[in-house]
Amino acid sequence: MSACVARWSQVLAAVLFLAAVPASAAPKKATLGVFLATSLSDGQERFQYAEALAQKMEASLGRPVAARSFGRYEDFAKAVGEGLIDFAVVDAWAAVQLGAKAQPVAYAPRAGETQQRWAIISTQKGSVKDLAGKRMALVKGAGPSDPKFVSHVVLGGDLDAQRHFKLVPVPNVESAVKMLEAKGAEAALVPVAHAPKDVRVLFRSGKVPGAVLVDLKGGADALSQSLSTLGGVAPFDGFTAIPGREFEDFRRLVTQGPPKRQPVFADAPDLRVEPPVLVRSELLGPALPPFADDLALTSEQPDD
C-alpha cells in the first residue's frame, strides 16, 4: 500500500510539472497498468516489470508513460473502469473478463512461449474426480465468471468446476499455493510453471494464452506500431502479434465454452485428376530423327 501512495505522489508531481508547460506542446501522459496475478508469482517482480516496461514504452511511444501495478483484480478493474489506464499487460483470462473495452494488441511471450498450461495441484493422491466437493484455490477475477475459465478452458468442458469443487478465491497465484500449503484448500489451480515441486499435479490443461497487452482507450494502432522498437522486458520477451483471431477464439471459449462435440465425417481423399481421361498425350508421338542420310550412295559408277 505504501508503494502505491509513493507512486501516487510521483504521479501528482509529474502532473503538476506538466501543468506548467503550455498545453499545446505537452504530449499527453499515458498510464500502463500491469495485472499479472497468475503469470508472475511475486509482487516485487510485477512492480519492477511495470516500471521497466513503462520506461521503455516512453521511448517507443514518444510520450510519458506512468506505470501502475495491481495486486488484485478488483483494483485493476476499478482503475480501468475509471479510465485511469490507457493500456495494460494482463493475464489473458483477466483480459477476457475486462470485456470488450480491452482490445488485445500483442502477446507477451515468455521463453518464446505465448501460451502456458495450467495445473490442478494437490497435496492428496488420486485424481480430479476424487476431489469432488473439495476446496480448490482459484485466483480471483471478476468473480461470477471465474469458474467459466476453469470449466471451459482448463477442463475443456468435460467437468463443471463450480459443481465439482468448492472454489476458494485468492488474489494471486502465490496466495493459491500458500492456501494449499496451509491446508486452506485441498487443491489449487495454477500455471504449471508455478506449481511447487513437492505437490502433486493431478491434472494438466491444454495450452492457454499467457500475458497479453491490451489497449483500453482506443489507441491500439499507435500502441501496436510502437512495439516493434520496444524489445523485451524481463521476464518477458518482446511483444509479438496475436495471430489471426486467436484471442477472440479464446475469449469465446472462456465465455461460451467449447462447442459440443459432434460426430465427424470420414474424409475421403480428394479425387485425383486422371490426365489420360482428359487428354491423349500419346498422340504427341515421338519426334523421330531424319533418315535422309540413310539414303546415301557411294560414288561408284558402272564400268565395263
Added chain:
Amino acid sequence: MRPSSRPPRRVSTALVLLATLAGPPTALAQFRPPPATEAQRLSEQGDQVLVSANAALAKGDKKEAEEKFRKALQLFEQALGEDPRSVASAAGLGTAANALQDFQRTVARVQPVFAQNPEDLTLAYPLGTAYFKLRRFAEAVPVLEKVAAADQPDHLIVHYYLASYYLYAQDGNRAVTRLQRYLVLRPEKLAGNDFQIHELLGKAHLLRRDAPAARAAFEKSQAGRPESAPAQIGLASVLELEGRVPEARALLERLVTKFPQVPEPKEKLARLYLAAGDVPRAETQALALVKVSDTPASHLLLGDVRLAQKQPAQAEAEFRKVLALQPGLLMGQIAVGKALQAQARHEEAIQFLESAVKAGGGSLELWATLGSVNRRAGRFQRAVEVHRRVVEMAPRQALGWNLLGADHFATGQWDQAIEDYGSALQLEPNNATAKQWLAQALAHRARDRAGTQRLDDAVRDLRRAYDLDRSVPMGRRLGAVLLDARQYAEARKVLEGTVTLPGATWREHLLLGYSRLGGGDAQAALTAFTQAGEATQEPDQRAEASAGAALAEVELGQVDAAVQRLTDAGPSKVAAKVAEANLPRVLVRRALSKLEAGDAASANRDLDAVDRLGTGKRTDLAKLAVFARALTRAEEGRFADASGGIKRALTPVPEWAWPNSRALADAWVLYRQGKVAPSRKLLTAAQKKPMPGQPRWTGALTGALLRREAALAYASGNMKASEKALKAALATSPDDAQVQHNLACVEWRQGGTAGALATWKRLENSVPVAALNLGIDAQERRHEPAEAVDAWRRYLASGAGARAAQVREWKERLQGLYGLGDAQGAAPSGATAEETP
C-alpha cells in the same frame, strides 16, 4: 583365244581322214546306170575321179590325190554348167573343192543348189563345212546342225565342228551335247583320241560352271596317260571354279615348273596372281610366258601386268605388240584404247578406237569399248551415240542397253538410266549387270525424290531396287524412306528382313527400332534399340541407340529412365538432337503421370524444365504443357490460374483433347474448389457423350461431388441435404464404407443414435474415424469417460491423421480428470509438475 582358230591338230587330222574315208559312200551313191544326160555323165566321171583321189590320199600320195581332186572338180564344174540344178554335181563339187581347201568355191557353187534343196544332206555337209572353215559361223551353224541332227556316222566330224564353235561362243550346254554325241557315234578305231574329247568336255562343263562334271571329264582325259598339261590345267580351272584358289594356284605353280615350255599354266597363274593383287609374281610369270610364247595372249597378259603396275605407257607397248602379231585382234585394240586412256590420252584413245571401228567393220565389242572410252573421257553425248549403235548392232542383247545405262548413270540422268537397264532386263531377265545398276540408279533417283519430298515415288523406286538387290544397304534405304514417309508397318516388315541378312549392322537395328516405335510397338522397339546398342562399340552410335531406347521407354511408361537417358544423351550430335526434340514432350508426359500419382510438386518441376527447354514449333506440345500446368495449379489451390490455363490450352480444341475435355477439366477444378453445383452441371453435360476411358473416372467424380456436397451440408447443419447426397452416393456405390459411416453421422445427428452406433461399430476396422465418433457418443451423450477414452485410444492407435492431436488432447484430459490410465498403466495422477510443450 578362239578354240576354233586352233583346233587340236591330232584330232582334226584324224577326222579329216575319217571324212575322206567316209566320202566313198557318197560317191558310190552316184554310181548308177548310165545317165541319160551330159551332166549326169560328167558327174559320174567326176565321182569316179573322186574315188581315185581318195584312194591316193589313203595311200599317202598327196600329189596324185590333189591332181585327181582337181580333175574331179573340173568334171563337176562342167556337169554343173550343163545342169546348174544338179544336186549330185553340186555335192561332188563341194567335196572336191573342200578337199582342195577351196571353200569359197564350195560356198559359191553349192549354196544356190542347196537353197533349192535345203533338206539335202549331201549338199548341207560340204556347204556347212565350207562356211565353218571360212569362219562364217552364223551361216555354218544352222546348216551343220541340220547335218548333225541326222546322226549319220559319215558326218561324225560335224559334231566336232559344232562343239568347237559352241566352246568358242561360250555355250557350254550345246558343246556338251555335241561332244557326247560324238563319243556315241565315233567308230572304235578312233577311241584312242577320246582323251581330247574329254578335255573339250571338261572345258564345256567349266563354261556351264558344273565343277563335278568338269572334274570328271578332265580326270577321264588324264586317266591312263602320263601327266597331261591340258588336263591338269583344266583341273586347276575346276579348283578355281570351286573357290579353292590357293589349291588352284599351287597346282599351277607345280605345272609351270613341270611344263616350263607350256604357256597356258603360266598365263593362268599370272592371271591368278593379278587377281590377288600379287603383281610382282604376275610379272615374273608374264615375262616367262613372253619368252616361251611370243603370242598375242602373252603380250596381252604382260600389258595387263603393266597396267596393274601403273605403267600405262609400257602396257600400251605390249598391247601394240599384240596387234603387231595379230592385226585387228579385238582384245588388242580394246586394250590399246584403255592403255591410252590410262595415260589420259583420251582423244588418242578415241581416235584409235574410231579408226579401229572403221577398219574392223564394226565389231560389237569395239563399238562398245569406243563408247565407254568416250564416256570415261567425259564425252557423254558421243558415248551415247556409239552405244546406241551397239544396241542397233545387237538388238537382242542386253549389252548395248547396259552401256547406255552406264552413260546416263555417269551423268546422273536416272530416268534414262533406269529405262536403259530396264530394257536390258527385258532382253536378259537375269543379266547381273543390269540388275545391279538398275537397283543403284533407282536408289539414286529415290534419294533425289526423297530430297524434294516425293516420298511415295522414292518408296516405289526403292521397293523395285530392293527386289533387284536384296542387300543390307538397299534394305536400309527402303526402310529409311518408309520411315520418313511414316509408313511404319511397311518399314518394320522390310527392316525385320534386312536385319537377318548377312552384314546387317547396328544401323539397321536402329531403324527397325524406330519403325516399331512409330508403329506403336514400344516393347519390340526397345528390343531393337538394345540390339543396336550391343552391335557397336562406337560411343556415338551407342548414344544414338540409347536415345531411341529412351523414346521406347517413354511409351512403356518408364519415363524416369527415359528422362535420364535423354538428359545425358552422350557424345553424338544426332542423339543430342533426338533428345532435344523429345525431352520436352517426355517431361510433359511425366508431369501428367506425376499428377495422376498426386505429386503436383514433381509435375511442376518437370513443367519448369519444359519451360526452360522450350517446345519449339510444336504448338500442340506447348498447349499440352499449359494444360498440365493448369492441373497442377488446381492441386495447389490456385483455381483462377487453373481455369485460365485450361481455357488457353483447349481453345481451339487441340488434336490431343476430347471434345468434352474442357468441361471435364473445369468440372474437376470446381470440385477441388468446393463448388459442387457448377461442377456437377459441367460434369453432367460432359457425360452426355462420354469418350473412351472416361466413364469410370466421371463416375468417381460424381461420387466425389456427392460426398463433398454431403460434407458441406453436414457442416452447415443441413442434415436433410446431407442425407440426400449420401444416399445418392450410396446408390452408385452401396459398399462404400465411408459413405455408410457418414450416413451414420447424419443419423446420429437426427437422433438415430442406436443405428449410428451399430454402423460405426461394424465399420470400425475399415473406417478409423468410427472409433472417434464412438468416443464422442460415449462422452457427449452418455457421459461415459472411460468408454470414450478407450474408443479414442483405438482411434489413435489406428494412426489416423489430421484429428489425432485434438483427440489425443481430449483423451488425455479425460484420463487426467478421471484418473484413467493407458493400457500400459501410466496414470498421470502421480506425475510431478513439469512443463510439457
